[in-house]
Amino acid sequence: MDTKTLCLGVLTHGDASGYEIKKAFEDGPFGHIQEIGFGSIYPALAQLLKDNLVTVTQYTQEGRPDKKVYSLTATGRLFLLDALDEPTEPDKVRSDFLFRMMFAHLLSPSALEAMIDERMAVLTEAIAGLEQRANSGFAPASETFIDGYALAIYRAMADYIEENRYQLVSASLLPQRAVAE
Amino acid sequence: MDTKTLCLGVLTHGDASGYEIKKAFEDGPFGHIQEIGFGSIYPALAQLLKDNLVTVTQYTQEGRPDKKVYSLTATGRLFLLDALDEPTEPDKVRSDFLFRMMFAHLLSPSALEAMIDERMAVLTEAIAGLEQRANSGFAPASETFIDGYALAIYRAMADYIEENRYQLVSASLLPQRAVAE
DNA sequence: GTGATATATATCGTTACGATATATTATAAT
DNA sequence: ATTATAATATATCGTAACGATATATATCAC
Numbered sequence: 001m002d003t004k005t006l007c008l009g010v011l012t013h014g015d016a017s018g019y020e021i022k023k024a025f026e027d028g029p030f031g032h033i034q035e036i037g038f039g040s041i042y043p044a045l046a047q048l049l050k051d052n053l054v055t056v057t058q059y060t061q062e063g064r065p066d067k068k069v070y071s072l073t074a075t076g077r078l079f080l081l082d083a084l085d086e087p088t089e090p091d092k093v094r095s096d097f098l099f100r101m102m103f104a105h106l107l108s109p110s111a112l113e114a115m116i117d118e119r120m121a122v123l124t125e126a127i128a129g130l131e132q133r134a135n136s137g138f139a140p141a142s143e144t145f146i147d148g149y150a151l152a153i154y155r156a157m158a159d160y161i162e163e164n165r166y167q168l169v170s171a172s173l174l175p176q177r178a179v180a181e
Numbered sequence: 182m183d184t185k186t187l188c189l190g191v192l193t194h195g196d197a198s199g200y201e202i203k204k205a206f207e208d209g210p211f212g213h214i215q216e217i218g219f220g221s222i223y224p225a226l227a228q229l230l231k232d233n234l235v236t237v238t239q240y241t242q243e244g245r246p247d248k249k250v251y252s253l254t255a256t257g258r259l260f261l262l263d264a265l266d267e268p269t270e271p272d273k274v275r276s277d278f279l280f281r282m283m284f285a286h287l288l289s290p291s292a293l294e295a296m297i298d299e300r301m302a303v304l305t306e307a308i309a310g311l312e313q314r315a316n317s318g319f320a321p322a323s324e325t326f327i328d329g330y331a332l333a334i335y336r337a338m339a340d341y342i343e344e345n346r347y348q349l350v351s352a353s354l355l356p357q358r359a360v361a362e
Numbered sequence: 363g364t365g366a367t368a369t370a371t372a373t374c375g376t377t378a379c380g381a382t383a384t385a386t387t388a389t390a391a392t
Numbered sequence: 393a394t395t396a397t398a399a400t401a402t403a404t405c406g407t408a409a410c411g412a413t414a415t416a417t418a419t420c421a422c
Contacts, residue, residue: 001277003409009280012287019370030283034275040409042372067370084284088296089277090303094215096182096270098330099190102211102323103265106193115269122271141352142283149279149341156337160330171322184378200401221378223403248401 001089003036003044008053008080011072018042018068029143032150045070053079104168112172116165123158127151182270184217184225189234189261192253199223199249210324213331226251234260285349293353297346304339308332 010016010024018041024030045068048054053076059067072080097119104112130151133139139147191197191205199222205211226249229235234257240248253261278300285293311332320328 001275001280006280009283012284017370018372030280032274032276033279033283035273037410038371039373039411043409046372080284081287084281084288085292088281088299091274091276091278092216093213093272093274094182095213095272097272098214098327099182099187099211100265100269101326102190102214103193103261104323104326105321106262107265111266118269140286141348142285145282145285145345145348146279148345149338152337152341153334156333157330160333164326164329167322167326198401199403218379219402220380220404224378227403 001083003040004048004053005080005083006030006034006036007041007044007048007070008072008076008083011054011070012077012080015069015071017070018045021045029139029146032146048076052076101168105171107172109169109172112169116161116168120158120161123154123161127154127158130154182264184221185229185234186261186264187211187215187217188222188225188229188251189253189257189264192235192251193258193261196250196252198251199226202226210320210327213327229257233257282349286352288353290350290353293350297342297349301339301342304335304342308335308339311335 006025007021010021010030013024013029016024018038021041022036022038025034025036045054045056048070049056053073054070055073057069057071059069097115100107100115107115130147133147134144134151187206188202191202191211194205194210197205199219202222203217203219206215206217226235226237229251230237234254235251236254238250238252240250278296281288281296288296311328314328315325315332
């Protein structure tokens with residue numbers, strides 16, 4: 001799923017600027033699907049415009065910079081529908097945290113504990129945020145489903161780490177063979 | 182965590198070729214951390230060699246292509262240790278599946294069911310593989326921890342989808358407003 | 363008042379990704 | 393028996409994405 005298709009997806013929820021599309025992938029309804037940066041969004045929007053999959057209207061704002069609001073065209077909508085019909089790619093994960101845990105035996109116990117504590121803090125905060133959102137107002141079925149999915153995963157992560165962290169910490173307390181050899 | 186550091190990480194487990202490094206990120210101990218392709222690995226190894234973080238020995242094999250086996254240098258090991266000491270980046274996820282679930286209301290019920298069934302099949306297979314590996318032999322604490330972590334997440338995903346899929350399917354049965362408007 | 367956060371777009375160099383090419387052997391299927 | 397596929401092994405190349413940076417203003421907290 002490339003950035004262009006991702007942008008088209010957000011635009012089905014209503015017209016938006018590049019900045020607003022980014023926000024949708026941060027805290028908004030697309031927040032747990034993936035992250036995208038401005039360096040991907042603006043070139044993608046320029047390309048979509050060239051291909052007539054979106055149109056743009058420029059709004060002059062007082063105080064703030066001009067806003068370019070993009071709208072989906074009929075062709076754009078069909079393009080998205082076609083993309084949705086293609087085979088689903090497997091999920092892609094990259095966990096800097098897990099990579100570090102792979103080298104628990106090379107870390108000092110205190111450094112390791114600090115990493116795990118930091119990770120737990122991030123998870124606890126994410127869980128609290130999702131719980132709050134779940135109890136506040138109405139959302140479309142898809143958003144409720146995805147928020148619940150993310151919540152279930154974060155809880156599973158936090159529970160697992162809390163119950164098994166001692167395994168890594170004891171490995172860290174052993175003589176650091178890999179460094180010594 | 183860039184590809185170069187990822188490669189150095191694998192090499193702490195012993196000398197390896199580019200091909201073997203890729204395998205380590207497929208089924209091996211690094212399997213649940215992230216994916217990397219040859220297009221990333223070979224240029225990374227060339228760069229590491231240039232920077233004297235690894236050395237290479239070429240083995241002429243009968244039948245098979247020549248094998249270039251890379252070894253970590255002392256400098257390379259220090260480089261990895263320094264990288265491990267830097268702030269941990271947040272996990273990055275990109276889920277083509279969740280993106281599609283966001284548009285459940287635009288899909289036909291049968292297409293949606295097929296996507297969910299396919300996803301469940303992938304998860305069930307991953308869970309079975311991890312359960313088998315958990316009951317077969319001894320592994321370092323870090324690998325046991327990471328496999329258990331992955332297993333906990335896959336189970337949480339499968340359980341959640343099985344219990345909440347009806348929410349999406351009923352949304353799909355409603356008139357497709359977005360297309361009709 | 364000073365620094366941080368939010369709004370808003372854009373570019374640019376480096377990285378990474380995905381597809382493809384090449385070559386051989388072992389195994390599986392028809 | 394023959395054909396196809398998977399596995400072993402390296403490498404490149406065009407495209408896509410990422411991360412940092414630049415620019416500009418307003419609000420908000422300390």
